[in-house]
Amino acid sequence: MKDAGNFPIVGMVGGGQLARMTYQAAIGLGVSLRVLSASGDDSAALVGADVRIGSHESLDDLLAFAKGCDVVTFDHEHVPGEHMLSMWTAGVVCRPGPDALALTQNKLLMRELLTGLGMPCPRFAEVPAAAPLRFLESFAEESGWPVVLKAVRGGYDGKGVWVLDTLNRETAELVQGLLARGAELMVEEHVPFRRELAALVARSPHGQGAAYPVVETVQQDGICVEVISPAPGLDDALALRAQGLALELADRLGVVGLLAVELFETESGLLVNELAMRPHNSGHWTIEGARTSQFEQHLRAVLDLPLGDTAPAAPYTVMANLLGGTDPDVYSRYVHVMAHDPAVKVHFYGKSVRPGRKIGHVTALGHDLDEVRARARYAADHLRGPVPDA
DSSP states (O other): OOOGGGOOEEEEEOOSHHHHHHHHHHHHHTOEEEEEESOTTSTTTTTOSSEEEOOTTOHHHHHHHHTTOSEEEESSSOSOHHHHHHHHHTTOOBSSOHHHHHHHHOHHHHHHHHHHTTOOOOOEEEEOSSSHHHHHHHHHHHHOSOEEEEESSOOOTTTTEEEESSOOHHHHHHHHHHHHTTOOEEEEEOOOOSEEEEEEEEEOTTOOEEEOOOEEEEEETTEEEEEEESOTTOOHHHHHHHHHHHHHHHHHHTOOEEEEEEEEEETTEEEEEEEESSOOGGGTTHHHHBSSOHHHHHHHHHTTOOOOOOOBSSSEEEEEEEEOOSOOOOGGGHHHHHHHOTTOEEEEOSOOOOTTOEEEEEEEEESOHHHHHHHHHHHHHHHHOOOOOO
């Protein structure tokens, strides 16, 4: 089934801000975007013309949603694996496919496959349900304290990750409580990294690839607060290594669409931290900062269209995430931010304001990195509003 003008229909499972921003890219391409949203109040559902309300955990809802779509893609990784396989078997074109997407749903499986491919990763192990504390002690004897405890499934923005400085009563109760609730756990060495980087690439079904500049991501409390493109001071050879590694992973894993590879830069080189097979927070800067936004690129890739130019639009682009504060009246501060710096671009996600919640982002471009960072941070801080004293 095609839309008017014989343009395709892309279905996106998930109604969050990634789907919302993909809508904007679809309009320019002339592509119809259909969204499966859990609620009419979700970010994309507030702006979309073709929104179907349903659950990504219901196979019936997924199959009904996919009917008439030329390709189905995702703004999150939470569709159950068995549903993905059933959709695939029923003839639904899913991009990325079930085998690739399964890696983002299971961190242990991802680590095992990456190390099997020879990719540099932190040392890791599965935490057994039997004698887990003894196992953690043994693991730490080799890697040293602290260690990083992770939930194998789920978790984002710092959720599902715990840094354990030692095993004491509190941390032992945490581990035993998680296992008692049925959580699968893994442990990794704590990497003394210099900074965190992200390499964003795209791959089409016939194997065309495209890479964006490698960026630096700045984290606070497990949440990305700032992205700098390109990563300042990054050695050219290391940047090429990061891009090449991401393109190789996309090819060997059979990814179709975007692949974001989160990396640790260490004294000895790069380590792979996490993967995401969808538009990613580290790529929001591309809306204004690259010739082709990550959202347009994702649509091009899943439709097997020629991929777009990834060249930067300015020497530096800085994206600052807008986190909610205690004052929900964000709009009242909008005028000042626009008047103070007309070149700053502000994106809101249609979300209600809660302290610490991502409700949007701001982007600034320019030639002087310090100035660009200051402009982006000023806008984000002002829109957030007053921060109460600790």
